[in-house]
Amino acid sequence: MSNISKIKKPFILKFENRQINLPDELVKNIDEFWNNAIKENPNLYNGQYYVVETITETKENIQMLVTKSNYAHYLYDERVGIKQEQYRCCSPWGGILLITKDNYLVIGEMNKTTSVPYCLQIPGGGIDITDIENGEININLNIKRELKEELNLNLDDINYNIEYIEYPKKRRNGYGFLAVGEIDKTKDEINQHFEEYKAYLIKNNLEVEFNRIIFLKKENSLAQLDNLPNRKRPYLRDLIKEVVEQ
Numbered sequence: 001m002s003n004i005s006k007i008k009k010p011f012i013l014k015f016e017n018r019q020i021n022l023p024d025e026l027v028k029n030i031d032e033f034w035n036n037a038i039k040e041n042p043n044l045y046n047g048q049y050y051v052v053e054t055i056t057e058t059k060e061n062i063q064m065l066v067t068k069s070n071y072a073h074y075l076y077d078e079r080v081g082i083k084q085e086q087y088r089c090c091s092p093w094g095g096i097l098l099i100t101k102d103n104y105l106v107i108g109e110m111n112k113t114t115s116v117p118y119c120l121q122i123p124g125g126g127i128d129i130t131d132i133e134n135g136e137i138n139i140n141l142n143i144k145r146e147l148k149e150e151l152n153l154n155l156d157d158i159n160y161n162i163e164y165i166e167y168p169k170k171r172r173n174g175y176g177f178l179a180v181g182e183i184d185k186t187k188d189e190i191n192q193h194f195e196e197y198k199a200y201l202i203k204n205n206l207e208v209e210f211n212r213i214i215f216l217k218k219e220n221s222l223a224q225l226d227n228l229p230n231r232k233r234p235y236l237r238d239l240i241k242e243v244v245e246q
Helices: 024-040 071-079 139-151 187-203 218-227 234-245
Strands: 004-006 011-019 048-057 062-070 091-099 104-110 124-126 159-166 174-182 210-217
Touching: 004 234, 024 071, 048 071, 048 091, 062 071, 062 091, 091 139, 091 234, 104 218, 104 234, 124 139, 139 159, 139 174, 139 187, 139 210, 159 234, 174 234, 187 210, 210 218, 218 234
Parallel strands: 011 062, 091 174
Antiparallel strands: 004 159, 048 062, 091 104, 091 124, 104 210, 159 174
């Protein structure tokens, strides 16, 4: 069964500025898990996270109510799992699969200092306070910010549409809004741009999220992806399959 679905009606992400209420026993378990996690990886940071509390579907649209949590809650749900649906940390996020003008798909390999070292994914990430406008989460702003942070590319220069949504699975706790975009640059141009940007980040002691960029030739991208030994985000293969076959 596919990890993603085609978006067929508009999504509206309403935001309420309050913390999700978790049972004391679950909070205790999350705290114990987090203390062990940061011993293994001191680079982890328990920052603010966002969680979808409820979803309401009408004939016109799908509305999500989003409130606040933290990264420890998210990581605990992803690695340990929370059985009670109302307490899961299923967070909205946005990302984009870029297609170069010489027909390569662009994916990133996460840096070794991240929570998922060397994992393969599209450029993108979780919601930030700057993505919230007038009580709603703007996924376009989210994708724009993440693309700038990770690849130093401007979303305004890309012909894109948000086409798919990733729904949560048992150990994958996210609502991913997945865009597909055509960029007027070749594989080599993007790779050179990224290497220069990475060197700048390292020189200035700034966070490097992607260790490297991987380019998959569109017509045989699935076979290339399957041959890579890295861990892969669950949505990645299904997204590439949809793009290749459409």
